[in-house]
Amino acid sequence: MTPVEKKSAPEDYNPIRIGQEPHSRRQALGKSAWIGVWLLYLAGPVGQLLQPGVPAAPRIWGFLGLALFVLTYFALVFRHMWRSLTQQVTYGSLAVLLALSLVLSWTMDFSWLVLFIFTSVASGVVLTWQQSRWAIPLVTALLLAVGWHYPQIRDYYLFAYGLPALGCGFMMVGVQHLIRTTQELRAARQEVARLAANDERLRLARDLHDLLGHSLSLITLKSELAGRMLPDRPDDAARQVADIERVSRQALVDVREAVTGYRRPRIAVELAGVRAALRTAGITAAVDPALDAEQRGLATEGEGALAWALREAVTNVVRHSGARRCELLLTEEWEADERRQLCLSVIDDGIGPPPGGGRDGNGLTGLRERLALADGRLETGPAPRGRGFALRAYVPLAAPAPAPPAATAFPEPLPDQA
Structure with missing residues (x-):
């Protein structure tokens, strides 16, 4: 069986972590770079300040005003991403951005009209829909009013500055709506998981009640009966005590079977967990579709061992590998003695095994024992492409049932001859 690799879902690959707080320095830098790349549109004002012949006073004023504008913009957008802002901070920062846009674009050059676009974007980010639907057209109207001050751009400044300010502002309103929807969906998914855990606890309590209720009631009844029989009828009391021992042993067996069923890990459950772990760590997951399918011929012990192997391997990838990509494969292989083996492979592109092999940690040692x-085995080593670490866990598959024998064709009897 050849493993087929599928592309990870959009939720598995979110390097910018839109709508989420960064959990590492790399994620914070990614968010900062995504916001900072749009500052390239300030190349026009910077180029105007660097032109020869610009007096020193306007140049100093321009650089100071531009630096204040950028710092206010970054502080407003970044603080909005990580914490809720008070109305005073929000309105005050937007007022500073709008004032700088008006003053700088009026006193410096028409290229400074681009500041209105950033002000419109900031309004779409931090204001509610009821507020931004009025603020963004107002910013655009002020842009058009100031732009009319420059006759040389009256033919095209509506399309060069006005429409981008209006469109980018309302586009950010839509982006913020998507972010809020994503956050609500994530919260709903966590609530569903919590309710599922509560249902599982209730089911466990109900099953234990069904298992132990009758047995404990019977033990109590027979104990009282044995107590009444003990002085005068010791033989009958001994039989009741023997029944108590038998019932209690059976109850213990039932409880162990029930708890074992609850504690046994399953591949489907672990797969959902490792996907979330890799996504949180910013590692792209390439998952073989065979992992989502039901495995025929896989014993309960084998599935539990593979589930533990999947959990341990991905935990090591997240904690120690420094990888950016991880492949999860499930293949069926034949051994030299014609036995079928199911192989789980976890391959990353991280730092790989230490030189000389090294010793297994407690996790891998325990995994080998499981x-x-x-009746399986564990193999570890460098990834096939030369960079990274590969873990392969093998468990046996049940032999396929033999095909029913074909019906034997018997020759028809010859007719009797006269």
Whole structure:
């Protein structure tokens, strides 16, 4: 069986973490770069200040005003991403941006009209829809009014500055709506997981009640009966005590089977967990579709061992590998003795194994022991492409059922001859 690799879902690959707080320095730098790249549109004002012949006073005033504008813009947008802002901070920062846009674009050059676009974007980011639907057209109207001050651009400044300010502002309103919707969906998914855990606890409590209710009631009844029989009828009391022992042993067996069923890990459950772990760590997951399918011929112990292997391997990838991509593959292989083996492969592109192999940690040692109990084995080493680490866990598959024998064709009897 050849493993087929599928592209990760959009939720598995979110390097900018839109709508989420960064959990590492790399993610914070990614967010900063995504916001800072739009400052390239300030090349026009900077170029105007660097032109020869610009007096020193306007040049100093321009650089100071531009620096104040950029710092206010960054402080407003970044603080909005990580914490809720008070109305005073929000309105005050927007007022500073709008004032600088008006003064600088009026006193310096028409290229400074681009500041209105940033002000419009900031309004779409930090204001509610009821507020931004009025603020963005107002900023655009002020841009058009100031732009009319420059006759040389009256033929095209509506399309060069006015429409981008209006469009970018309302586009950010839509982006903020998508971010809020994503956050609500994420919260709803967490609530569903919590409710599912509560349902599982209720089901466990109900099953334990069904298992133990009758047995404990019977033990209590027989204990009272044995107590009444003990002085005068010791033989009958001994039989009741023997029944108590039998019932209690059976109850213990039932509880162990029930708890074992709850504690047994499953590949589907672990796969959902490792996807979330890789996504949180910013690692792209390439998952073989075979992992989502039901595995026929896989014993309960084998599935539990593979689930533990999947959890341990991905945990090591997240904590120690420094990888950017991780492949999860599930293949069926034949051994030399004609036995079928199911192989789980976890391959990353990280730093790989230490030189000389090194010793297994406690996690891998325990994993080898679990696989050995399921008649499986563990193999570790460098990734096939030469960079990264590869972990392969093997467990046996049940032999396929033999095909029913074909019906034997018997020759028809010859007719009796006269």
